Amino acid sequence: MIRETIGMIFIFIGIGFDFFGVLGLVRLPDVYNRLQAATKCVTFGSAGILFGVFILNGFNSFGFKALFGIAFIFLTSPVAAHVIARAAHRSDIPLAKQTIIDDYAKDNDLKDI
């Protein structure tokens, strides 16, 4: 009984994080802000759902596949976010109007690599 309750609480928190992350993906003004909001879907959205599925199922094959999915998402998704942000900045996609400081544009040595 208490195991189902804890699992459903994790699934609800994951669905909430997914929803607000996607809302930020629609609302925010810039590519980089959208990336920063959308990566919230990963760290507690879908990983929360997978952890809830693991708690609900216990130590069978379904639960271990869910744990493996959490590890895989945590390894791959920050790499994808970093690569997308770097490619967007290098291909001169303009920043939002409200931006105050842009330190990455000063480092011209990085563009030669």
Place this chain on the structure above:
Amino acid sequence: MRLLRWFIGLIFIAIFMYFNFFIYDGVLLFKLINISLFCALFVLFRVIFGPTAADRIVAVDILGILIVGMLALLGLFYKQSFFMDVALIWALLSFIASLAFSKILEGRQLDD
């Protein structure tokens, strides 16, 4: 104008939540899967109307992550374990697709 857009979005979300939780009588897991599909609708809006190419790449990346969570819930309903296999392979292919798209956006070739 900005206030009008904000208000239209709020009414859209409120109508969806009312129909999902009070009109539609299904299992609780199907209501949660409906919320995931509604999030996918927002992501498709960003894919279609994105101003630049990087917006579309970010949206496709997040669509893969959403579908992983949705497949986990679907497998939890049907009590079948192979949905998680589909979810893992979908996450792998989404990661590789994001890397390839951003590499093309950066202007480099694929064998660089």
